[in-house]
Amino acid sequence: MCGIAGIIGDYKNYDFNRMLWCQNHRGPDATQVFQDKDLAVLGHNRLAIIDLSFEANQPFLDGSSRYVIVFNGEIYNYIELKSELKSAYNFKTESDTEVLLAAYMVYGKECLHKLNGMFAFAIWDLQNQHLFAARDRFGVKPFFYTNVKGAFLFSSEIKAIHNSGTPKEPNQKVWINYFSSGSYGMPNETFWEEVHQLPPGHYLEYQGDTTSITKWYDFVLAVKNQPQINDYNQAKEHYKSLLLESIKLRFRADVPIGINISGGLDSSALLAFVNVYTSNSSQIEAFTFYTGNSDYDELPWVEDMIKHYPNPLHKVLLSSVEVPGLIEKISEHQDEPFGGIPTLAYAKLFECASKKGIKVLLDGQGMDEQLAGYDYYTNNVKSSIQGVTKSPFRPEILKEHLLIYTKTIVYPTPFDNAVQNLQYRDLFYTKIPRALRFNDRISMAFSTELREPFLDYKMVEFAFSLPIEYKINKNQSKKILRDILKDYVPDTLAYAPKRPLQTPQREWLGHELKGYVESHLFHIKSGPFKDWFCADAIDKVWNDYCNGDNESSFHIWQLVNFSVMMTPKEAYIS
Known part of the structure; x- marks a missing residue:
């Protein structure tokens, strides 16, 4: 890297x-x-x-x-x-x-x-x-x-x-x-x-x-050329072999390797198969973050998962006090908007690993997109954000003359069913491009290399080609992975529900970081880009947010991130 x-x-x-x-x-x-x-x-x-x-x-x-x-x-x-x-x-x-x-x-x-x-x-x-x-x-x-x-x-x-x-x-x-x-x-x-x-x-x-x-x-052609396996057990064994081979290849390095984990299924699978592959797994150190907020932290699930393995676990705390400084630093590394406080928490894992001399970290990115892991795949909606019931965007904050630039993006639909087309969108246009961009920059900010075994192209192509019933069963996603994993971990881990990777961003922006947010909203309304925005509309969405209209905090984060990025600075050098 x-x-x-x-x-x-x-x-x-x-x-x-x-x-x-x-x-x-x-x-x-x-x-x-x-x-x-x-x-x-x-x-x-x-x-x-x-x-x-x-x-x-x-x-x-x-x-x-x-x-x-x-x-x-x-x-x-x-x-x-x-x-x-x-x-x-x-x-x-x-x-x-x-x-x-x-x-x-x-x-x-x-x-x-x-x-x-x-x-x-x-x-x-x-x-x-x-x-x-x-x-x-x-x-x-x-x-x-x-x-x-x-x-x-x-x-x-x-x-x-x-x-x-x-x-x-x-x-x-x-x-x-x-x-x-x-x-x-x-x-x-x-x-x-x-x-x-x-x-x-x-x-x-x-x-x-x-x-x-x-x-x-040509991804679509590659998927259509996959061998048609109509026996579920045979498909499961083939997918397992691809997963193991992918992890094996990603252990090729002349420097120490670690692993990032959360409390979800993908981390459970990655951790399990890392330990299947390597005989010296006690030297593979694991990293996870927490914020001290029990409504969001996955630490209990992580600790329940890691106790089955010899991997040392490093628990990295993100506090609200650190957030303003991290936003300034990570914004300089990102060069473009990024995903909010969860990205900052994730960045701390790479910082911790770097300080311990670990140059390579494995991560579970990519499984949701290939095995239909998001709720909107089963809810038959075209959202790209999990867990929201109304739009997280507020176009009314923009000046009317700029709205002529807004466009309805029509993504390609190369497959003959809605689920595969949503997966294709997420893989090449929305979820994966964003996550890869955020993650490349935060790993590189701390001179560490991130490897994603679940994004091995052979795995992704094969998973896309599988019948939908191999992926979704009774509204539970990633069926084939769960059934593979049950031979290695307790059912409570293999069949655990999906939990979005979260931080108390909504609460922090409206409370602990309220003054910080308001200073950036003021900068937007009075700064060099004030002609882009309607000041009254910004005040309204902020007041609404503080008064409880905060199912999503993304629109507030967008404004903060914009303000930070548009403040002239010299390039940050770590």
Whole structure:
């Protein structure tokens, strides 16, 4: 897990050192630069995970000195790929970076289909002056870019592009839709003008001032090509084998590995199978957060779950007093709006792990989307937020002339049933893109790598292809996982109801943090973006909230997050 950056074209007009400097938290182990005359410059911040030697540092140049790569992520099946490539390439390191470069040199663009991992990388061909960049299937790793003044700039974080000297202007249309409908933009968009992201499962080519983007991963076709298994027990065994293989691959590291857990089913499954896979599980430390509020904390369920295993548990407390400082810090790392106080609590897990010298953490993200785990899959509604009965958005706070930018987003519906189409939406447009973005930035803020075994593409494709009755049974979701897990944990864990990952955000915003919220609402109403908002409407929604209209606190969080992000600051460097 690292930070990458590059400029193709006349890079002397930009501050490339500052681009790398502001991403240093992504890779504090080594920072290096490669220059190709006046044609290109590539840089890399390394967080050393596999092959810790100096020889594996990046930018990495192949033996012929034709290709140079910068790579962020992990290729989990690099050992198998390396064995396949040995006859065609002379390896000099034990790194997955060199395997990735060799795969591109041997197979060209088709190498992408051979990769099992999370990745965003760029390869510069010195001979043909051609850039090839690609992003993994689900977009675990970020890739941002812009075309300005005859140059192509790319990076792992938006702040790096802005720190190069390019203008920083909000993308008003994306912000307006965020406030009006909760949209975080489409897969190619960001909240900043002229800064784009390469969509998941796409590759990019840049040559001679021309940029082309091509989709390389066809998820719908992959699902339709899955083997049709009509026997439930056979499907269960196959899914279990995929899960175990995914966890096995994600244990490939030359540094200590830990695990994040909550009290839910997915964490139970991950913890159980981590202990199935490894014989030294007592060295795999677990991390969970709590707030001291029994209405929200999952600590009792976590402690009930962890007692069945030898893993040491670190309980990380988040208090309301810490929240303002954490909001300021994490907002700088996020570069765009994020999910609120639960994200701050989650960030503390990575901070704790980092202080203990743990560089890799496993997490249970991705199971709900592939096995229909949210309540709205069974309630036959099109919501994207669990547990609310009315809209959590307040578009009336926006000035009327801006509402022309609001749009009803129509997501693709490539499947022949409503549940799969909702799952597809959540996987590629809403839930997963947001969670991956939030989590990449908070893990990297503390120089730790996050791995999501449940987002292995083989698992997701197979789970999507299963009959709905294998996923939902009598309104209980994730049936197949529960039935697999019951052989390893008590029924009270295997068949526990889904509990949303929560904090007392609603209460804190209206009570302990009331003064903090009001200071930011005042800043919005009097600051440089006051013309975007109706001050009276903001006052009304805040008064309503304080008087009990607080089923959801998301609209209050949106305003606070906006105010913090729009307050000018230097980029935060950890």
